[in-house]
Amino acid sequence: MRKIEHLGIAVKDLKASNELFKKLLGQSHYKEEEVGGEGVMTSFFQVGETKIELLEATRPDSPIAKYLEKKSEGIHHIAFDVEDIHAEVERLKSEGFEILNETPKAGADNKLVVFLHPKSTNGVLVELCQERK
Numbered sequence: 284m285r286k287i288e289h290l291g292i293a294v295k296d297l298k299a300s301n302e303l304f305k306k307l308l309g310q311s312h313y314k315e316e317e318v319g320g321e322g323v324m325t326s327f328f329q330v331g332e333t334k335i336e337l338l339e340a341t342r343p344d345s346p347i348a349k350y351l352e353k354k355s356e357g358i359h360h361i362a363f364d365v366e367d368i369h370a371e372v373e374r375l376k377s378e379g380f381e382i383l384n385e386t387p388k389a390g391a392d393n394k395l396v397v398f399l400h401p402k403s404t405n406g407v408l409v410e411l412c413q414e415r416k
């Protein structure tokens with residue numbers, strides 16, 4: 284893994300949180316993007332080499348809606364940038380980590396993404412992401 288690509292933060296109201304993070308970071312988000320398959324609307328802020336991804340549910344069965352129901356707003360996942368997502372999945376499987384989707388799926392920001400089950404990573408939802416070429 285090469286760096287923390289972004290931190291994902293679950294929010295209830297993306298518009299309000301865009302304003303809040305604009306004040307916090309001193310800059311506006313640079314894009315919003317819907318990920319239909321996941322039922323989320325995302326918004327991205329660049330902070331040096333890494334990013335903040337705000338996540339708002341777009342439907343009640345969205346993983347983010349369920350997360351907000353069970354927990355509250357806050358850090359939802361850590362995403363690591365990887366060079367070869369297939370090789371990383373194989374490596375992590377052999378180390379005993381539980382992979383939620385072994386076949387990478389399309390994520391926001393032109394990425395292929397795989398998630399690890401939080402129960403195998405100290406309660407942290409880990410995302411691997413590889414730039415799509």
Ligand code: CO
Nearest residue numbers: 291336362410
């Ligand atoms: Co993410």
